[in-house]
Amino acid sequence: MNNKNHYVIIMAGGIGSRFWPMSRSKFPKQFHDILGRGKTLIQETFERFQAYIPTENIYVVTNERYKGLVQSQLPEMSDDQILLEPVGRNTAPCVAYAAYKINKINPNATFVVAPSDHLIAKEEVFRDKLLLGLNACETQDIIMTLGITPTRPDTGYGYIQFLEDDQNRGYYKVKTFTEKPELEVAESFLESGDYVWNAGIFLFSASTIRKAFESFLPEMADQFDSIVDAYYTPQEQEEVNKTYRACQNISIDFGIMEKAENVFVIPADFGWSDLGTWGSVHENSERDMHDNAAQGEAIVYDSFNNMVRTSDGKMVVLKGLEGFIVVDTEDALLICKKDDEQFIKQIVGDLKGKFGEKFV
Amino acid sequence: MNNKNHYVIIMAGGIGSRFWPMSRSKFPKQFHDILGRGKTLIQETFERFQAYIPTENIYVVTNERYKGLVQSQLPEMSDDQILLEPVGRNTAPCVAYAAYKINKINPNATFVVAPSDHLIAKEEVFRDKLLLGLNACETQDIIMTLGITPTRPDTGYGYIQFLEDDQNRGYYKVKTFTEKPELEVAESFLESGDYVWNAGIFLFSASTIRKAFESFLPEMADQFDSIVDAYYTPQEQEEVNKTYRACQNISIDFGIMEKAENVFVIPADFGWSDLGTWGSVHENSERDMHDNAAQGEAIVYDSFNNMVRTSDGKMVVLKGLEGFIVVDTEDALLICKKDDEQFIKQIVGDLKGKFGEKFV
Numbered sequence: 001m002n003n004k005n006h007y008v009i010i011m012a013g014g015i016g017s018r019f020w021p022m023s024r025s026k027f028p029k030q031f032h033d034i035l036g037r038g039k040t041l042i043q044e045t046f047e048r049f050q051a052y053i054p055t056e057n058i059y060v061v062t063n064e065r066y067k068g069l070v071q072s073q074l075p076e077m078s079d080d081q082i083l084l085e086p087v088g089r090n091t092a093p094c095v096a097y098a099a100y101k102i103n104k105i106n107p108n109a110t111f112v113v114a115p116s117d118h119l120i121a122k123e124e125v126f127r128d129k130l131l132l133g134l135n136a137c138e139t140q141d142i143i144m145t146l147g148i149t150p151t152r153p154d155t156g157y158g159y160i161q162f163l164e165d166d167q168n169r170g171y172y173k174v175k176t177f178t179e180k181p182e183l184e185v186a187e188s189f190l191e192s193g194d195y196v197w198n199a200g201i202f203l204f205s206a207s208t209i210r211k212a213f214e215s216f217l218p219e220m221a222d223q224f225d226s227i228v229d230a231y232y233t234p235q236e237q238e239e240v241n242k243t244y245r246a247c248q249n250i251s252i253d254f255g256i257m258e259k260a261e262n263v264f265v266i267p268a269d270f271g272w273s274d275l276g277t278w279g280s281v282h283e284n285s286e287r288d289m290h291d292n293a294a295q296g297e298a299i300v301y302d303s304f305n306n307m308v309r310t311s312d313g314k315m316v317v318l319k320g321l322e323g324f325i326v327v328d329t330e331d332a333l334l335i336c337k338k339d340d341e342q343f344i345k346q347i348v349g350d351l352k353g354k355f356g357e358k359f360v
Numbered sequence: 361m362n363n364k365n366h367y368v369i370i371m372a373g374g375i376g377s378r379f380w381p382m383s384r385s386k387f388p389k390q391f392h393d394i395l396g397r398g399k400t401l402i403q404e405t406f407e408r409f410q411a412y413i414p415t416e417n418i419y420v421v422t423n424e425r426y427k428g429l430v431q432s433q434l435p436e437m438s439d440d441q442i443l444l445e446p447v448g449r450n451t452a453p454c455v456a457y458a459a460y461k462i463n464k465i466n467p468n469a470t471f472v473v474a475p476s477d478h479l480i481a482k483e484e485v486f487r488d489k490l491l492l493g494l495n496a497c498e499t500q501d502i503i504m505t506l507g508i509t510p511t512r513p514d515t516g517y518g519y520i521q522f523l524e525d526d527q528n529r530g531y532y533k534v535k536t537f538t539e540k541p542e543l544e545v546a547e548s549f550l551e552s553g554d555y556v557w558n559a560g561i562f563l564f565s566a567s568t569i570r571k572a573f574e575s576f577l578p579e580m581a582d583q584f585d586s587i588v589d590a591y592y593t594p595q596e597q598e599e600v601n602k603t604y605r606a607c608q609n610i611s612i613d614f615g616i617m618e619k620a621e622n623v624f625v626i627p628a629d630f631g632w633s634d635l636g637t638w639g640s641v642h643e644n645s646e647r648d649m650h651d652n653a654a655q656g657e658a659i660v661y662d663s664f665n666n667m668v669r670t671s672d673g674k675m676v677v678l679k680g681l682e683g684f685i686v687v688d689t690e691d692a693l694l695i696c697k698k699d700d701e702q703f704i705k706q707i708v709g710d711l712k713g714k715f716g717e718k719f720v
Contacts, residue, residue, distance in 0.1 A: 318695050321695050351677075
């Protein structure tokens, strides 16, 4: 039986601009079948948790303009489970809103906070680590994170350093959080063996996270606590909207995790990728013998190491192309060197400056 | 006043597969605005001749399936001026059909035979050379060609060698025709100074071309002569269809020009290109400071020497691309190294083998 006190808060407010032109501000990454597997990322995330978290305990926090997308892609969710942000305020308000809301109906809740748009290839390992963490957080006043055993000195991820111990619990006390490091630093992290990648997944009980907000973001704690009467009532959205407009823009990592003393990490390898760029989609896709990955119909000649994404019914032919991202949509086509994939954000900015919302 | 005996036969039966995916078997190159100038190639060709050839004397020979395209793009033409081939049989039957047909109503006709899909940048030079040729052909039993002063040892064109003389007529007797030569040969042609490119434009009187067919392709002469009663009658198409299916598949160059003794050439420079490939379109298009030519909306970053063609309303973004042809249509996208542009024909063949007529 699934534990009725276990809850998931799926964060789905991002706009995924590094996945332009597929990801658009009106239809972002998490609502696309980025891997071409027949389900969108948020659907995969939802179904992953549904296996061991009661469906009515799965919540999604997203921008108000994605309400329709969530409703259509996750029809099992009730409106009470879809939390709408009027403006993006980073992850701390998102967590506070969900935690204070759910706390109203279940003060014994224990939460998993997770992104909507990551890849988890080894579902069983993930489930085991998650249940380990949930059980630990139910019985102790601790915040748990999941840390990915690093396989390369990636400079695109945050790192978590933990203190080794011989208690054999499967989790360790966190020493430091480090945001995206320089290559040399990342290399030393990898060598040291006591750093893991921050997968952006956090676990805690309702009481623990309330205490943490009260300690480190007391104003935000007050703001979301003061509107408790409105949660699960027709007044909720109005009150939340006011609160959001007034509250601080800050991440849960910076606002709480890096400051709290009771943070632990479960090192794990569950086939994780944040699917942060087309390059990581390429890595996690089926490829031909020349390292070309194609979603949609593509014929390639003398072409190597390309990531191609197109729409149904379209035929793509490559001849002599190497190391490129090719993404074709109805109104926009991107052909970008894979090494330059971080530049896509700037392209989106430029297009917005030139054409407004038309292409972004 | 335009000379009522001057006629043009525009050959428009090709399928332009090197311009895939824009050019399709149902909608080939000559019916597209390949240069992005607001008119299709056949419209540009038609209007060029209309300035000095009576409109009712302009004939188009094309495949029967392009009848609708000709009618809609050249609405001034009557059905009698649109000659429909049931099957492609190369250029000799095409010329014979038009010449024998027009000869029926005007035995004093003098013809220009010209492709429908070439670029002529210097219209006035072209007109002067053409009228020089028409006048020469009206008064002498000769076949005239237009030869382009070569600017590079191009191995993609045919060459015409002429005999220099001091008669100062503006045209010279042709010594040899050479099909696409090897590079070394082309270089020696360029050095020698008595070779010009074969632009595929021929001029002759009705009587001269009839005599030539009777001498070198006597069976074909008989075939098109024997159905003379049907020309300009409701029976024409049926008779022509039978004749075409029975007649030889041969080019006018090989069947007549290379054999006749009375062929002359006017060397000229009228800004000619056969627009044979996307590369030649690139050369003849406006380019940015990094040699990118774009038809349609395109934004380029760190990209050089590309030819981009897309449809209305589509935004193309390039980052880090160099030396490519990018052609995007509703159902197909080609990204092909410019150096490999001759390979496009094979791509079309492969697609046909795999998907039938769907994408070609």
